Amino acid sequence: MLATLLLLAGSLAGPLAAGAQERSLDADAAVKLALENNLSLKSGRIELGKAARARNATWNSYLPSVDASATFNRYNKEPAVPGLSPWYMAVQVEASLPLSLAKLSSVRATILGYESGRIDYETAERQLERDVRKAFYALLLSQESIHLAEQQLATAEKQYQKALKNFEAGNAPKLDALTAQVAAENLKPELEEQRVSYAGSLMSFQLLLGLEPTEELSLKGAIEAEACHFDPVELLRIYLGGRLDIQRLEKQIQIKENDKRIKDRSAYTPTLSASATYEPAINDPFAFKWGKGEDWTDNGLLTLSISIPLDGFVPGSADRVASASARDDIEIARIALRQARQKAETEIRSALLGLEKSMRTMDALELNVTRAQEAYDLTETSYRAGMLNLLEVQNASDELQKAELLLLKEKYNYLSGLIDLSYSLNTTLGDLKDKRVRR
Numbered sequence: 536m537l538a539t540l541l542l543l544a545g546s547l548a549g550p551l552a553a554g555a556q557e558r559s560l561d562a563d564a565a566v567k568l569a570l571e572n573n574l575s576l577k578s579g580r581i582e583l584g585k586a587a588r589a590r591n592a593t594w595n596s597y598l599p600s601v602d603a604s605a606t607f608n609r610y611n612k613e614p615a616v617p618g619l620s621p622w623y624m625a626v627q628v629e630a631s632l633p634l635s636l637a638k639l640s641s642v643r644a645t646i647l648g649y650e651s652g653r654i655d656y657e658t659a660e661r662q663l664e665r666d667v668r669k670a671f672y673a674l675l676l677s678q679e680s681i682h683l684a685e686q687q688l689a690t691a692e693k694q695y696q697k698a699l700k701n702f703e704a705g706n707a708p709k710l711d712a713l714t715a716q717v718a719a720e721n722l723k724p725e726l727e728e729q730r731v732s733y734a735g736s737l738m739s740f741q742l743l744l745g746l747e748p749t750e751e752l753s754l755k756g757a758i759e760a761e762a763c764h765f766d767p768v769e770l771l772r773i774y775l776g777g778r779l780d781i782q783r784l785e786k787q788i789q790i791k792e793n794d795k796r797i798k799d800r801s802a803y804t805p806t807l808s809a810s811a812t813y814e815p816a817i818n819d820p821f822a823f824k825w826g827k828g829e830d831w832t833d834n835g836l837l838t839l840s841i842s843i844p845l846d847g848f849v850p851g852s853a854d855r856v857a858s859a860s861a862r863d864d865i866e867i868a869r870i871a872l873r874q875a876r877q878k879a880e881t882e883i884r885s886a887l888l889g890l891e892k893s894m895r896t897m898d899a900l901e902l903n904v905t906r907a908q909e910a911y912d913l914t915e916t917s918y919r920a921g922m923l924n925l926l927e928v929q930n931a932s933d934e935l936q937k938a939e940l941l942l943l944k945e946k947y948n949y950l951s952g953l954i955d956l957s958y959s960l961n962t963t964l965g966d967l968k969d970k971r972v973r974r
Contacts (some may be wrong), residue, residue: 558746560752562671562795569667570660570744581654590649595641599632599809608698625816625834637800643793651786658779663743669951670740675758676843676947677733680940686725687936691719691929698925711925717931750792760946763953767884770970774960778879781877784872791868795861802847802854810838836837879959886956893949900942907938908933 560568570576608623695715701707736749746752774780814834847854914931915924957967 557751557753559670559755561755562668565671566667566726568666568746569663569744571661574745576659577661579659583652583656586649586652587882590646596638596642599630601628601630602630606713611670611679620818620958623816627812627814629810631810633806635800635806636804637797637806640793640797640800644790644797645833645869646795647790647961648730651783651790654779654783654786658783661779661958667743667953670736670743671756672758672816672947672950673956674733674736674740674754675738675756677729679758679943681726681729681733682920683936683943684722684729684846687932688722688947690932691715691722691793694925694928694932695719695729701809707925713787715925715929731859757952758946760945760949761968763890763968764894765887765890765967765970766972767887768886771883771959774972775876775879775883775964777961778959779961780875780904781872781879784831784875788865788868788872791861791865794857797974798802798854798857798861802858803842805841805843808838808842809841812836812838865947881957883956886959890949890952890956891943893952896944897945897949900938900945904935904938904942907935911935922944 542744604627606623606627610621610623613621617869684686695718697711698707698712698715702712704708707799737752741748741750741752814833816832816834847858849855911928911931912935914923914928918928953964953967957964960967
């Protein structure tokens with residue numbers, strides 16, 4: 536299977552490289568590109584624009600409804616009044632406007648709908664930024680892992696060449712040369728597997744950025760893990776209320792309160808309706824002398840009415856049950872908000888504990904890398920002096936490579952934890968680092 540994938544990658548490399556466009560990106564540029572190109576965000580921007588247009592036009596709820604119509608009739612029977620024409624024509628223009636307190640709450644519902652949509656869109660943006668940054672540094676980690684594997688392979692091949700020369704010179708047994716050759720060859724499949732995995736991850740990253748797969752990416756940057764200590768109490772004080780999930784729940788409570796207000800006002804408050812009709816009419820449009828208005832009759836009228844709903848005052852009525860259910864929904868939403876705050880506080884404190892643990896682990900691994908390097912240098916020197924065999928050198932090389940890879944992975948874990956924490960707090964990495972405590 537691996538051989539097939541490599542053959543396929545090789546067959547595509549030529550055509551892709553011929554039309555490829557090289558693009559060099561750092562983490563910030565990758566985030567900017569993703570925000571511009573992501574199709575889900577483009578759809579979200581359109582939806583948010585629709586909500587903004589509806590919010591900006593809420594004043595049109597207070598415009599009267601206007602209708603115009605024209606009627607042209609001929610009676611089947613002759614009129615009972617002698618000389619009266621059977622023809623009749625009328626033009627009607629009607630304007631009506633119902634006014635109620637519920638309409639005010641309906642306008643408020645449109646505004647709250649936009650604000651809720653804005654929070655959802657901002658959440659999608661922040662999630663995409665988090666995912667792009669983590670994917671970017673994961674690719675850097677893969678690059679460094681491949682580089683370390685290549686270094687290990689190069690070292691193994693050098694050891695094989697040394698063992699081969701020693702064997703040919705009669706200074707070492709053939710077993711040393713064969714052992715070194717097998718060790719070098721065993722490293723190649725894993726290295727090729729890492730390269731294929733990296734190519735697949737890179738294509739997924741291009742899709743995340745909205746790029747064509749024919750474009751070649753060059754990633755700029757390094758996995759840097761600067762130790763940052765934070766005060767949990769201070770972070771919670773500054774950022775807890777600004778979390779997007781907290782904002783969304785608070786907005787949902789406002790929406791539910793407004794929905795209850797609409798129900799209550801519709802059930803218990805009167806509605807005033809005003810309408811005006813202008814209806815000029817003539818009995819014989821064929822005999823009418825245009826330009827003179829004395830034959831027109833105005834049948835229009837002005838109507839003012841008020842209606843008071845009474846069902847809501849009846850115990851057990853549908854309106855009362857709906858109002859009570861809406862009140863319960865609001866209380867459930869408030870409980871959910873309290874739970875979300877508690878969960879968020881636990882999440883943030885746990886994330887800070889994880890970062891502290893990761894910093895201690897990095898300190899230990901850095902020391903371990905130093906020791907592994909010293910051990911490898913001493914082993915190599917002893918091997919050249921004939922005091923140790925080749926297997927011990929290979930073991931020391933393997934331990935050094937493992938130590939370096941473990942340190943690199945822990946740095947990525949720490950940086951990934953910082954990215955997750957900044958998303959959780961709805962802030963940027965730069966702003967978060969400004970809140971660190973100096974020690």
